Amino acid sequence: xxxxxxxxxxxxxxxxxxxxxxxxxxxxxxxxxxxxxxxxxxxxxxxxxxxxxxxxxxxxxxxxxxxxxxxxxxxxxxxxxxxxxxxxxxxxxxxxxxxxxxxxxxxxxxxxxxxxxxxxxxxxxxxxxxxxxxxxxxxxxxxxxxxxxxxxxxxxxxxxxxxxxxxxxxxxxxxxxxxxxxxxxxxxxxxxxxxxxxxxxxxxxxxxxxxxxxxxxxxxxxxxxxxxxxxxxxxxxxxxxxxxxxxxxxxxxxxxxxxxxxxxxxxxxxxxxxxxxxxxxxxxxxxxxxxxxxxxxxxxxxxxxxxxxxxxxxxxxxxxxxxxxxxxxxxxxxxxxxxxxxxxxxxxxxxxxxxxxxxxxxxxxxxxxxxxxxxxxxxxxxxxxxxxxxxxxxxxxxxxxxxxxxxxxxxxxxxxxxxxxxxxxxxxxxxxxxxxx
Numbered sequence: 001x002x003x004x005x006x007x008x009x010x011x012x013x014x015x016x017x018x019x020x021x022x023x024x025x026x027x028x029x030x031x032x033x034x035x036x037x038x039x040x041x042x043x044x045x046x047x048x049x050x051x052x053x054x055x056x057x058x059x060x061x062x063x064x065x066x067x068x069x070x071x072x073x074x075x076x077x078x079x080x081x082x083x084x085x086x087x088x089x090x091x092x093x094x095x096x097x098x099x100x101x102x103x104x105x106x107x108x109x110x111x112x113x114x115x116x117x118x119x120x121x122x123x124x125x126x127x128x129x130x131x132x133x134x135x136x137x138x139x140x141x142x143x144x145x146x147x148x149x150x151x152x153x154x155x156x157x158x159x160x161x162x163x164x165x166x167x168x169x170x171x172x173x174x175x176x177x178x179x180x181x182x183x184x185x186x187x188x189x190x191x192x193x194x195x196x197x198x199x200x201x202x203x204x205x206x207x208x209x210x211x212x213x214x215x216x217x218x219x220x221x222x223x224x225x226x227x228x229x230x231x232x233x234x235x236x237x238x239x240x241x242x243x244x245x246x247x248x249x250x251x252x253x254x255x256x257x258x259x260x261x262x263x264x265x266x267x268x269x270x271x272x273x274x275x276x277x278x279x280x281x282x283x284x285x286x287x288x289x290x291x292x293x294x295x296x297x298x299x300x301x302x303x304x305x306x307x308x309x310x311x312x313x314x315x316x317x318x319x320x321x322x323x324x325x326x327x328x329x330x331x332x333x334x335x336x337x338x339x340x341x342x343x344x345x346x347x348x349x350x351x352x353x354x355x356x357x358x359x360x361x362x363x364x365x366x367x368x369x370x371x372x373x374x375x376x377x378x379x380x381x382x383x384x385x386x387x388x389x390x391x392x393x394x395x396x397x398x399x400x401x402x403x404x405x406x407x408x409x410x411x412x413x414x415x416x417x418x419x420x421x422x423x424x425x426x427x428x429x430x431x432x433x434x435x436x437x
Contacts, residue, residue: 004297006027006065007027007257009078013152013396016278018374019198020082020411021155021290021437022152022155022427024355024420024424025072025358025424027105027420027424027427028420029378030148030158031114031144031148031150031416031420031423032416033272033417034147034148035145035415035416037147038108038140038141038143038144038415038416039140039375040413041061041105041139041140041143041144042136042137042139042140042141042412042415042430043114043316043327044061044114045058045061045131045140045360046112046114046115046116046131046136046195047102047114047115047116047134047140047321048118048433049103049104049116049118049129049130049136050101050102050103050105050129051078051102051104051105051120051129051152051169051175051401052102052166052167052168052169052177052304053080053166053167053171053248053254053364054080054103054120054178055080055101055102055166055176056080058139059075059080059081059082059101059164060078062082062101062139062143062164063075063082064141065084065146065147065191066143066146066162066299066350067376068091069084069086069146069150069341070150070153071084071145071146071150071162072084072085072086072087072396073076073085073164073236075189076326077182077185078165078166078167078176078177078178078181078182078184078185078187079166079167079177080166080167081161081163081164081165081166081187081217082164082321083162083163083164083187083197084129084146084161084162084163085160085161085162085191086146086149086150086153086156086159086160086161086162086163087152087153087159087161088151088153088155088156088158088159088160088430089152089154089156090154090156090158090434090435091157091158091159092155092156092157092158092159092434093194093195093428093429093430093433094158094159094160094161094192094194094431095158095159095161095193095194095196095197095425095426096160096161096163096188096193096195096196096197096377096381096428097143097145097160097161097162097163097193097196097197097198097422098142098164098165098197098198098374098377099133099135099142099161099162099163099164099165099198100138100139100140100165100166100168100218101135101138101139101166102135102166102167102169103116103129103130103131103132103135103169103412104129104133104169104170105120105122105123105134106125106127106129106132106310106404106405106406106408107119107127107128107130108128108132108206108406109407110131110406110407110408110409112409113149114132116128116129116130117184117405122172123172124221124253124287129409129410130406130408132205132403132404132405132406132408133169133403133404133408134200134201134202134212134390134403134408135280136408137201137340137361137390137410137412137415137418137425138199138200139164139183140415141199141415141418141422142162142164142422143417143420144415145419145422145423146162148283148419148423149307149423149426151203152427155164155434156401156427156430157434158429158430158433158434160190161187161188161191161193163182163184163377163435165178166178167181168298168372168373168374169175170223170333170334170362171333171334172333173332175331176355177378178334178373179373179374179375179376180336180373180376182376183376183380184201185379188377188380188381189306190212193377193380193381194381194382195248195381195382195383196374196377196378196381196382196383196384196435197381197383197384197385197386197422197426197427198374198377198383198384198385198386199385199386199388199409199418199421199422200372200385200386200387200388201387201388201390201414201418202387202388202389202390202391202403203390203391203402203403203408203409203410204391204394204397204398204400204402205387205388205389205390205391205397206282206391206395206397207391207393207413207417208210208357208361208389208393208414208417209357209361209362209363209388209389209414210353210356210357210361210362210363210369210386210387210388210389210417211362211363211386211389212341212346212350212362212363212365212384212386212387213341213362213364213365213388214341214342214346214347214365215341215343216299216300216338216339216340216367216373217338217339217340217341217365217368217385218299218338218339218367218368218369218370218371218372218385219269219270219271219299219338219339219367219368219370219371220297220298220304220335220336220338220367220371220375221296221297221334221336222291222295222296222304222308222330222331222335222373223293223294223295223296223330223332223333223334223335224295224296224311224328224330224331224332224434225291225292225293225328225329225332226248226251226274226291226292226294226315226326226327226328227289227290227291227292227327227328228244228247228248228251228279228289228290228291228292228315228319228324228325228326229288229289229324229325229326229327230239230242230243230244230245230247230286230288230289230322230324231288231322232285232287232288233285233286234281234284234285235283235284235285235286238282238286240341241286242322242323243286243322243324244279244286244287244288244289244290244326245279245280245286245290246322247278247290247318247319247322247324247326248290248292249277250318250322251292251314251315251319251437252274252277252292253295253320254314255274255311255314255315255322256272256345257273257306257314258270258310258311258314259271259272260273260305261307262306262307262310263296263303263306263307266297268298268303268304268325269297269299269302269369269376270296270297270298270299270303270307271297271369272294272295272296272307272311272368273295273297274292274293274294275293275295276292276294276295277290277293277295278290278291278292279291279293288368289429294333296308296311296330296369297371298338299338300338301324302368304348306427308330311328311330312328312330315328315329322431336371336372336373336376337375337376337379339371339372339374339375339378339385340347340375340378341378341383341384342382342383342384343346344380344382345382345383345384346384348432349384349425349429350362352421352424352425352428353386353421353424354385355424356420356421356424357417357421363389370403372385384425386413388412388416388417388421389414390410390411391411392411392413393411393413407421
């Protein structure tokens, strides 16, 4: 009787780790021993959040920790990024592991004892600062991975590159940062990375679970600016104006037809959203111009090109019909490609995730219109970006506070699974590469 392929692959995963003399049981033992440290790191980062390109305190803590483990450290990469290089005792591939460090301009509303009270200046305003997307968790988890793998240095069959990245959430116009800048500064070279792994914790996914998707996992993103220019007048004499507010309202409504009438929605989803609109300062003055900010999310190059063209056409022609003009910048300040998980790599490493979390706790997920600049690393090397549960057991995922909101909450009980998964992916990939050689 033939064994199912999944059974064979799971068996291979266990054998591979054993061939490296590092079993998953040993990994689990070492991870569980430092769980309290991982949680303490996360809570400290959460209480002291920093926006993109300003993660000075966070980067300093990360760098000191890596150096204490005997890991070669480079700081100041892409402004505040930290890169650690752990050269194993045996030759083999270079595996990159990435965590993002930045927080968001959100005022925290949770009641955890380590809640953020930080504020800062952002885009000309004083704002609260909060780790409202889980990057504090990602940083603490990767610090734990570094500690565990460094303790196994002599047995490692290859090199591990730890990438602690700033500014995943983007930077204000005029600045550079994030994964794209780290790639430009050579983080995927010297030594050249063979494979890259990363994770994202999810507030609506049960703790103790992992989800994954081969191919397009998260959408490409283009932000955009639309400036509508008209002619100002007194609000009592609108016939003397070319009203940019009315024109902007028509543009926003017309943009809703891009996805509903131009996209083959059964093939790929997409989003066109206007998130900010600003114009005027008095009730009785029609202003000269209105500015809008928005986002476009797509899963293919063809859809991206089509939607950008339609957005430009709709905005300019609608403005023209009202005797106004519309100027567009797409992208305005950032563009992320599709987060694309190499299907062959996913097939090869899926048994590792299943052996780590239990097969019932690893599930295929739907593509998501959220975006991730992890995609820039995957343009340079095959990669897997998977998702880690952070929802308290028994809680309702439908009512869980969303990412990027003041009530965002993560259950810390799932952190050790993230550490174990990244450790085992690294070890198993190295062992498989060694068998091929």
